[in-house]
Amino acid sequence: MRPLTLTMTAFGPFPDSESIRFLDLGENPLFLINGPTGSGKTTILDAICFALYGKTTGDEREGTQMRCDLAAADTLTEVTLEFEFSGRRFSIRRLPEQQRPKARGEGTTTQAPEAQLVELLEGGKENLIVSSKVSEATREIEELTGLSVDQFRQVMVLPQGKFRQLLMADSHEREKIFSQLFQTRIYKRLEESLKTRSAEIRRARDELKNVRKGILEGAELESAEELERELTDRETEIEQAKRLKEDQEQFFTTIDQALLQARTLQQDFTRLENVTAEREKWQQQKEEIETDRLRVQRAERAGRLQPIFAERNRCEQELTDAQNKTAEAKARLRTAEETLAKAKETLSDSQRLQTELDAAKQQAAQLDGYRARAEKLAATRQSWQQAATDAERAELLLQYKLLTDRRSLRLDLEQLERTIRKQQELLQTQTAQGGKLRQRYEDLERTAKELELAWHQGQAAILATELQSGEPCPVCGSCEHPAPAHSAAPLPTQQQVEQARQDVREANEGLNRAREKFAEEQHRLRELQQQQERCRVELGAEVERPSGDIDRTLSELRTKAKQLALPLPDPHQLQAMNPEQLRAATEEKKSKTATAQAQAETAEQELPEKYRESGALAQAMKQAQQRIDTLDRQIQLAATAHQQALTNEAAAQTAAQAAEQQRQKAEATRQKTLAACQSALAASPFIDEQEYLAALLDEQPLDALKTRIVEFDSSGQRLAGAQQQLQEQLRGKERPDLAQLETQRNNAETEKNQAVESWRQLDKRLSLLLATQKKLQKAAAQQAELDRRYAVIGTLSDVANGQTGNKISLQRFVLSVLLDDVLIEASHRLSLMSKGRYQLLRKEDRAKGNKASGLELEVEDAYTGKVRPVATLSGGESFMAALAMALGLSDVVQAYAGGIRLDTLFIDEGFGSLDAESLDLAIRTLIDLQASGRMIGIISHVAELKEQMPLRLDVIAGRDGSRVRLVRP
Numbered sequence: 001m002r003p004l005t006l007t008m009t010a011f012g013p014f015p016d017s018e019s020i021r022f023l024d025l026g027e028n029p030l031f032l033i034n035g036p037t038g039s040g041k042t043t044i045l046d047a048i049c050f051a052l053y054g055k056t057t058g059d060e061r062e063g064t065q066m067r068c069d070l071a072a073a074d075t076l077t078e079v080t081l082e083f084e085f086s087g088r089r090f091s092i093r094r095l096p097e098q099q100r101p102k103a104r105g106e107g108t109t110t111q112a113p114e115a116q117l118v119e120l121l122e123g124g125k126e127n128l129i130v131s132s133k134v135s136e137a138t139r140e141i142e143e144l145t146g147l148s149v150d151q152f153r154q155v156m157v158l159p160q161g162k163f164r165q166l167l168m169a170d171s172h173e174r175e176k177i178f179s180q181l182f183q184t185r186i187y188k189r190l191e192e193s194l195k196t197r198s199a200e201i202r203r204a205r206d207e208l209k210n211v212r213k214g215i216l217e218g219a220e221l222e223s224a225e226e227l228e229r230e231l232t233d234r235e236t237e238i239e240q241a242k243r244l245k246e247d248q249e250q251f252f253t254t255i256d257q258a259l260l261q262a263r264t265l266q267q268d269f270t271r272l273e274n275v276t277a278e279r280e281k282w283q284q285q286k287e288e289i290e291t292d293r294l295r296v297q298r299a300e301r302a303g304r305l306q307p308i309f310a311e312r313n314r315c316e317q318e319l320t321d322a323q324n325k326t327a328e329a330k331a332r333l334r335t336a337e338e339t340l341a342k343a344k345e346t347l348s349d350s351q352r353l354q355t356e357l358d359a360a361k362q363q364a365a366q367l368d369g370y371r372a373r374a375e376k377l378a379a380t381r382q383s384w385q386q387a388a389t390d391a392e393r394a395e396l397l398l399q400y401k402l403l404t405d406r407r408s409l410r411l412d413l414e415q416l417e418r419t420i421r422k423q424q425e426l427l428q429t430q431t432a433q434g435g436k437l438r439q440r441y442e443d444l445e446r447t448a449k450e451l452e453l454a455w456h457q458g459q460a461a462i463l464a465t466e467l468q469s470g471e472p473c474p475v476c477g478s479c480e481h482p483a484p485a486h487s488a489a490p491l492p493t494q495q496q497v498e499q500a501r502q503d504v505r506e507a508n509e510g511l512n513r514a515r516e517k518f519a520e521e522q523h524r525l526r527e528l529q530q531q532q533e534r535c536r537v538e539l540g541a542e543v544e545r546p547s548g549d550i551d552r553t554l555s556e557l558r559t560k561a562k563q564l565a566l567p568l569p570d571p572h573q574l575q576a577m578n579p580e581q582l583r584a585a586t587e588e589k590k591s592k593t594a595t596a597q598a599q600a601e602t603a604e605q606e607l608p609e610k611y612r613e614s615g616a617l618a619q620a621m622k623q624a625q626q627r628i629d630t631l632d633r634q635i636q637l638a639a640t641a642h643q644q645a646l647t648n649e650a651a652a653q654t655a656a657q658a659a660e661q662q663r664q665k666a667e668a669t670r671q672k673t674l675a676a677c678q679s680a681l682a683a684s685p686f687i688d689e690q691e692y693l694a695a696l697l698d699e700q701p702l703d704a705l706k707t708r709i710v711e712f713d714s715s716g717q718r719l720a721g722a723q724q725q726l727q728e729q730l731r732g733k734e735r736p737d738l739a740q741l742e743t744q745r746n747n748a749e750t751e752k753n754q755a756v757e758s759w760r761q762l763d764k765r766l767s768l769l770l771a772t773q774k775k776l777q778k779a780a781a782q783q784a785e786l787d788r789r790y791a792v793i794g795t796l797s798d799v800a801n802g803q804t805g806n807k808i809s810l811q812r813f814v815l816s817v818l819l820d821d822v823l824i825e826a827s828h829r830l831s832l833m834s835k836g837r838y839q840l841l842r843k844e845d846r847a848k849g850n851k852a853s854g855l856e857l858e859v860e861d862a863y864t865g866k867v868r869p870v871a872t873l874s875g876g877e878s879f880m881a882a883l884a885m886a887l888g889l890s891d892v893v894q895a896y897a898g899g900i901r902l903d904t905l906f907i908d909e910g911f912g913s914l915d916a917e918s919l920d921l922a923i924r925t926l927i928d929l930q931a932s933g934r935m936i937g938i939i940s941h942v943a944e945l946k947e948q949m950p951l952r953l954d955v956i957a958g959r960d961g962s963r964v965r966l967v968r969p
Contacts, residue, residue, distance in 0.1 A: 001145055002903040002935055005082040010071035012043035015961035030926055033939045035955030040962040041939045045906050051081035051092050052141050053149035063096030070961045072572055073101050089120040171855035175812055187810050198797035201790045212779045219772040234766045241759040248752040255748045262736035269735055272726040279719040289712045292705050299697040308680045312673040319670050322663035329656040336649040343645040346638045357631040364624040373607045380603045384596035391589035393566045398582040400557045413535040416528055423525045430518045437514050441507040448500035451492045819855055826888030829925050833880045837862050908939040923948050
């Protein structure tokens with residue numbers, strides 16, 4: 001991964017948009033990120049890490065805490081990184097959760113976090129990968145780079161205070177990092193696959209044992225041997241039970257057939273008795289049925305007369321309807337005549353209405369002549385009102401600008417006073433800390449001098465112990481040794497003296513850093529005090545005025561602005577406004593207001609007073625037009641009503657004549673139907689109409705009587721035939737004894753069921769035993785197959801998952817080989833940087849207990865000839881080892897096909913712990929690495945680096961935030 005362009009907006013100490021084009025640094029650059037403490041050097045690495053993963057390099061601050069306090073309220077915090085990976089270019093943009101002004105109204109709202117990932121294609125085209133979801137963008141970056149955020153910080157961005165993490169990681173942590181870098185997940189998947197398959201086979205074996213046990217328990221057996229014995233015993237018993245069952249079934253069948261024949265004969269005797277009784281009941285109903293026959297005959301005769309009487313009733317109803325219609329037609333005729341008389345009176349009165357209509361039209365024409373004057377008056381009044389509103393708004397905006405400037409100046413002054421107090425407290429704290437550091441340095445220096453003196457004195461004592469009488473002294477050359485040196489106290493070692501010197505150097509460096517920090521903070525305090533004085537001069541007498549008065553006045557102005565519908569400018573717009581220009585604009589608008597007022601007063605004199613109010617003339621014209629419309633409508637209605645009354649009266653006269661003719665016709669038809677009814681009744685067997693109506697039956701009761709008669713006749717014939725047939729069939733036969741036969745059958749059935757149940761139980765048990773035998777044979781074959789498979793898969797799983805020998809898994813074994821290659825490269829660089837003293841080794845001894853092993857590191861010290869843990873290295877030595885480890889890892893990862901490319905390395909601090917010679921060696925190593933195609937960025941305060949690395953990104957801090965400047969050699 002190689003960054004191309006980084007853009008930070010309102011991020012960290014950068015209030016505006018700050019863009020860094022890494023392309024401008026050249027091909028594979030080695031550059032320095034330089035700047036004072038707190039200026040934002042580490043923020044550049046935080047921005048790269050945040051853009052990719054949504055987290056900072058140190059992980060001490062979340063993305064929501066990275067917003068710049070100096071940024072404008074409407075400027076969103078965001079980071080955009082354009083980078084190259086494996087020949088493809090991408091752009092990722094992230095926004096953390098933050099507060100932003102509402103789009104409407106006052107106050108703020110929460111801006112949700114966002115992330116967009118885009119692949120940049122040729123020809124300026126883009127392929128959107130992630131539109132806004134943060135988690136999806138992080139997942140895509142992890143899949144693309146092959147690194148999580150923690151692994152990215154350990155191998156590509158070495159944050160401040162994080163140099164030793166990769167160096168000090170245990171086997172388990174280093175295994176996770178290396179497996180990602182070298183893409184060895186296939187070995188891990190092989191381990192897991194073998195482990196899963198082994199566990200499945202082992203689980204299947206256990207399940208099969210339980211299945212065999214369950215098979216035997218299901219048959220209530222304890223062993224396979226007991227199964228074989230019971231099978232032999234059951235075969236003889238079931239043969240005897242089967243013969244007994246067949247004999248009993250044959251005897252039961254014979255008895256059951258005899259009982260069935262006896263029951264059939266008994267049913268025939270019962271049926272004869274029932275038929276005889278039913279025929280007697282039929283004879284008793286015969287007289288009633290004959291009465292029904294006569295009633296049916298009279299009803300049929302009456303039914304033939306029914307159409308004649310129905311026609312008579314219809315004619316009577318038609319006559320009644322005609323009489324009613326005649327009466328209604330005469331009533332409508334009278335009403336039409338009365339309406340016609342009233343319409344004639346109204347028509348004669350329309351001449352007066354026409355005179356009033358002409359007068360109303362004259363008045364409307366006069367009012368229409370005033371319309372142009374009224375419109376001119378309304379326009380001048382509106383211009384006057386608008387000019388007055390504009391002048392009031394301009395005056396309000398001027399006052400708001402002046403008050404806001406004074407309030408902003410007061411807030412700046414208050415903020416400066418708080419900052420000055422904090423700065424003074426910080427200086428007091430640093431003074432106390434500096435005293436402690438100076439005292440510690442003096443104590444360590446005194447101790448070191450005492451140790452050196454003791455060591456030098458001790459060297460003389462050591463030489464004195466080696467002196468031989470008559471042999472020359474290696475110091476003075478004398479062969480006589482009258483007073484050889486000696487020491488009563490224990491002598492310090494060379495290592496103790498060197499450690500004391502190292503402690504003095506580190507204390508001196510710490511003291512110098514503290515002094516530099518104190519000087520920087522003092523300079524910052526002086527700048528703050530100068531700014532405070534400038535604010536006081538600008539405010540003048542306003543300094544003593546309570547800030548609450550300004551806030552209240554501003555609140556009143558905001559309320560008035562809402563009433564005037566005046567949108568107040570935001571802080572950026574307000575800051576760009578010039579008060580003098582606002583005053584000039586206010587005076588100009590007041591002048592326009594006076595001119596508009598004079599024009600409105602002139603227009604008022606041209607219009608009668610009663611029409612000067614807004615809408616008065618329009619209301620008068622509307623009333624006049626309404627009067628015209630009303631009179632015109634009344635005249636039209638009178639003529640229309642007269643014509644309609646004439647038409648209605650003629651129609652009513654015609655309808656009355658037609659209704660009378662229809663009534664006379666209905667009366668004649670009714671007389672004819674009365675004569676027909678009397679003739680038909682005289683020719684029938686009925687004396688009068690009442691007797692006819694009594695004989696008449698509806699269709700449903702008549703059909704019911706007919707059906708009853710037919711069924712009675714049919715039932716008599718059926719019963720006579722059945723009685724004769726049964727008498728012939730039972731002649732010469734006697735009733736059977738069913739009770740005796742049923743007792744014999746029940747006894748035979750009981751004996752049969754007992755024999756069948758005995759045989760069934762024996763057969764069921766035999767079937768169960770045979771099925772159990774078959775299942776056990778199948779389970780035994782499966783057990784043998786599982787044992788054969790587990791002998792292969794189980795052994796491979798134990799070996800691959802580190803369950804044998806030194807407890808090293810397959811992946812860790814592969815990674816240990818790769819780690820050896822990394823350590824070869826890292827040791828080469830570490831040896832150069834440590835002047836041949838140190839080399840990194842892999843610890844091959846197995847760790848205690850169940851702790852993962854095989855990837856721990858040790859360091860070989862050429863000065864002592866011993867191997868010791870890397871944790872024993874000092875701060876500067878740890879930095880050189882971690883740097884060598886990162887560089888060696890970068891070389892080896894890219895050397896292996898399929899590995900992740902590590903084209904970039906950022907190092908934040910750590911060089912201050914090196915002496916001049918080690919620093920020179922470290923820089924030389926980085927220059928060699930740069931030549932092999934890497935981009936290397938270093939963040940450091942060390943002055944020597946500025947001399948050796950002329951290509952720099954200078955982070956310049958100021959009162960209004962920081963900015964970045966590229967410095968070329």
